[in-house]
Amino acid sequence: MRFSEILRIALIEIKAHKMRSFLSFFSISIGVISIMYTLTLIYSMNYRLKKAIEVAGPGRINVELKKRWEAQSDMEKKQGREALTYQDAAALSRVFPQLYMVSPYMDKWVEFSDGYFSDYIGVRGITPQWKKRGWVYKLKGRFINEYDVQNAQRVCVIVKEGGWIKKPKWMKFYSYKDPLQNYVKHSELLGKTIKLGSGLFKVVGILEEPPAEKNPRSFVGVGMWEPKVLVPLSTAQKFLSGWSELGSDDIDGIHVDTGDPQTIEKYKRLIEETLKSLHGKKLLFNIKDYREIMKDQMADKKRDMLTVMIIGAIAILAGGIGIMNVSLAAIYSRIKEIGVRRAIGADKKDIMLQFMTEAMLLGFFGGLAGVIVGFIGIQYLAYKGDQNMAMLSWWMPLAAIAAAVFTGFAASIYPAKTAANLDPIEALRYE
Amino acid sequence: MIKCLNLKKIYPLKSALGYAALKGINIEIRKGEFAAVCGPSGCGKSTLLNILGFLDIPTEGKYFFMGEDASSFSDSKRSFLRRKKAGFVFQSFNLLPKLSVIENAMLPLLYLGVSRKDAHKKAYSLLERVGLSSKSENDIMELSGGERQRVGLARALSNDPEILLADEPTGNLDSENSLQVLTLLTEINKERKMTVIMVTHDMKLAAKAERIIKIKDGEIQE
Numbered sequence: 001m002r003f004s005e006i007l008r009i010a011l012i013e014i015k016a017h018k019m020r021s022f023l024s025f026f027s028i029s030i031g032v033i034s035i036m037y038t039l040t041l042i043y044s045m046n047y048r049l050k051k052a053i054e055v056a057g058p059g060r061i062n063v064e065l066k067k068r069w070e071a072q073s074d075m076e077k078k079q080g081r082e083a084l085t086y087q088d089a090a091a092l093s094r095v096f097p098q099l100y101m102v103s104p105y106m107d108k109w110v111e112f113s114d115g116y117f118s119d120y121i122g123v124r125g126i127t128p129q130w131k132k133r134g135w136v137y138k139l140k141g142r143f144i145n146e147y148d149v150q151n152a153q154r155v156c157v158i159v160k161e162g163g164w165i166k167k168p169k170w171m172k173f174y175s176y177k178d179p180l181q182n183y184v185k186h187s188e189l190l191g192k193t194i195k196l197g198s199g200l201f202k203v204v205g206i207l208e209e210p211p212a213e214k215n216p217r218s219f220v221g222v223g224m225w226e227p228k229v230l231v232p233l234s235t236a237q238k239f240l241s242g243w244s245e246l247g248s249d250d251i252d253g254i255h256v257d258t259g260d261p262q263t264i265e266k267y268k269r270l271i272e273e274t275l276k277s278l279h280g281k282k283l284l285f286n287i288k289d290y291r292e293i294m295k296d297q298m299a300d301k302k303r304d305m306l307t308v309m310i311i312g313a314i315a316i317l318a319g320g321i322g323i324m325n326v327s328l329a330a331i332y333s334r335i336k337e338i339g340v341r342r343a344i345g346a347d348k349k350d351i352m353l354q355f356m357t358e359a360m361l362l363g364f365f366g367g368l369a370g371v372i373v374g375f376i377g378i379q380y381l382a383y384k385g386d387q388n389m390a391m392l393s394w395w396m397p398l399a400a401i402a403a404a405v406f407t408g409f410a411a412s413i414y415p416a417k418t419a420a421n422l423d424p425i426e427a428l429r430y431e
Numbered sequence: 432m433i434k435c436l437n438l439k440k441i442y443p444l445k446s447a448l449g450y451a452a453l454k455g456i457n458i459e460i461r462k463g464e465f466a467a468v469c470g471p472s473g474c475g476k477s478t479l480l481n482i483l484g485f486l487d488i489p490t491e492g493k494y495f496f497m498g499e500d501a502s503s504f505s506d507s508k509r510s511f512l513r514r515k516k517a518g519f520v521f522q523s524f525n526l527l528p529k530l531s532v533i534e535n536a537m538l539p540l541l542y543l544g545v546s547r548k549d550a551h552k553k554a555y556s557l558l559e560r561v562g563l564s565s566k567s568e569n570d571i572m573e574l575s576g577g578e579r580q581r582v583g584l585a586r587a588l589s590n591d592p593e594i595l596l597a598d599e600p601t602g603n604l605d606s607e608n609s610l611q612v613l614t615l616l617t618e619i620n621k622e623r624k625m626t627v628i629m630v631t632h633d634m635k636l637a638a639k640a641e642r643i644i645k646i647k648d649g650e651i652q653e
């Protein structure tokens with residue numbers, strides 16, 4: 001028998017029992033929806049993780065002072081008197097010239113003022129190394145260069161936020177507007193002289209961020225806040241009068257990129273040894289693998305997704321059992337029909353294929369319904385502002401439907417075999 | 432064309448011996464013959480017909496169909512023979528109520544892998560032959576008993592079988608319809624030189640066949 005005929009019979013059968021068919025594909029749909037939901041989450045999170053690491057640098061290591069509350073023992077607390085210095089960073093790039101990036105930084109809180117506008121803001125002192133990673137900007141004017149750092153020039157570069165292409169609805173409730181960003185947006189600061197604390201600084205560059213939807217830096221939100229005004233590191237150390245507990249050559253941390261994830265472990269060890277040889281036990285610091293930081297942040301979300309996935313699997317299983325039940329029940333109401341078909345020449349394979357096609361078709365319809373509902377739901381969620389939902393890949397609906405069809409297949413093996421093995425004569429005699 | 436040698440069918444029962452429905456049948460039926468099988472209820476007529484139509488296998492003895500020993504064929508081989516060489520007409524019609532008249536008539540062709548279009552054409556011409564072409568798109572439920580049996584006949588003929596097996600085809604029909612079905616069977620037997628084996632209780636109908644095979648208690652009494 002041609003497959004188109006088998007398909008036709010299956011459709012007739014499904015149509016003849018609409019309610020029964022609906023019930024058995026209903027739970028398949030629910031399973032498919034939750035599987036699609038989780039797939040989207042996993043996919044977009046992995047994408048974001050990859051992007052975040054790409055932007056941060058594949059071999060990214062953060063060297064930071066241990067916070068006071070991170071110090072382990074009283075001993076450590078007493079010993080730890082020294083801070084990281086610019087010299088440490090210089091030493092690292094001298095000892096390991098093969099490191100792609102060694103970017104020291106320090107943050108200070110100062111008053112930004114220009115004409116009538118003033119606001120307390122964070123300012124980050126940096127070196128030209130800063131632009132080696134995470135460069136997603138469009139630069140107007142120029143960036144901070146070696147000369148600026150060596151001569152402690154009073155220049156600054158301001159990061160201008162990209163805003164949103166289409167602002168998600170939930171963001172509208174969150175009405176806080178950064179006053180500085182608002183000011184930057186509405187006035188042309190490039191080339192102007194502004195005040196940071198009590199010093200005058202020339203704005204030599206504006207870094208324009210891409211819109212938030214396209215900015216990998218905003219993909220991994222937590223723990224990624226950075227000051228939006230950049231000055232040469234030496235200038236920050238010498239002239240910025242804002243509050244800081246650091247000494248004159250001290251810095252907050254060093255961002256390192258080995259350039260290759262393979263070498264992270266090696267350099268973590270080497271950097272630790274180097275810093276210890278420079279400071280002895282007086283420096284308490286952490287070396288964090290950036291990927292670890294990101295993965296910790298994702299771990300919670302992954303647990304949630306696993307739960308949803310399990311619920312989905314259970315729903316699909318329930319759907320499968322439903323299909324099995326329907327198929328078995330269908331056999332009893334169709335014994336006579338099976339007998340007739342066998343008498344006019346259908347062999348076991350034909351009967352088996354018949355039942356399996358029917359169940360797989362049920363699975364397919366359930367999967368299709370689930371995909372449609374799930375797709376609408378995911379679009380709605382994405383529109384509502386759950387950014388994770390925005391990324392629905394073409395293969396996800398296909399995978400979900402395939403899972404549903406497979407469920408139908410697996411659930412129908414036993415009933416189909418039972419039907420095929422009926423004795424034709426007894427089936428014919430059945431009333 | 433058909434040759435049975437000492438054909439036995441023993442149904443296993445709870446008692447050790449089992450029940451012998453056929454106790455050694457020896458017959459020969461030539462191509463194009465019209466044979467009526469008669470005998471009291473329970474004598475084994477249906478059992479014999481099922482074996483001749485490859486639905487069942489004998490417990491003992493040989494069944495030669497066109498020179499081949501069909502008594503030991505596998506299920507799939509017998510399915511193939513039913514599909515290709517045999518046509519069945521049943522007492523209770525055994526049409527599929529979910530399908531229309533013409534879809535019922537073309538079903539064997541679909542199992543043979545014929546395209547829907549060709550099967551439709553063939554089935555329609557057969558419905559014309561049995562005088563039902565005007566009702567080809569009707570539901571089975573809308574037909575009278577006599578009409579249903581004529582659909583059954585069209586279905587049995589659709590694969591151009593070598594042998595047409597009818598188990599009490601008139602058992603559920605009144606005398607007028609019975610006669611009509613029997614006339615069709617004899618006509619087809621003549622037209623197509625088709626071997627027809629018909630089980631019947633009705634001696635008047637059996638008398639119209641070329642040959643009467645009488646069975647009693649699983650044995651032939653010709």
Ligand SMILES: Nc1ncnc2c1ncn2[C@@H]1O[C@H](COP(=O)(O)OP(=O)(O)OP(=O)(O)O)[C@@H](O)[C@H]1O
Pocket residue numbers: 442443450452471472473474475476477478479
């Ligand atoms: N599956 C079976 N198991 C046990 N006994 C059976 C089975 N099928 C048929 N029989 C017995 O075999 C005998 C012959 O049955 P069969 O159906 O061939 O009779 P028949 O001649 O067609 O009768 P009728 O004219 O009533 O249709 C009967 O006595 C019946 O009870």
Ligand SMILES: [Mg+2]
Pocket residue numbers: 476477478598
């Ligand atoms: Mg009988």
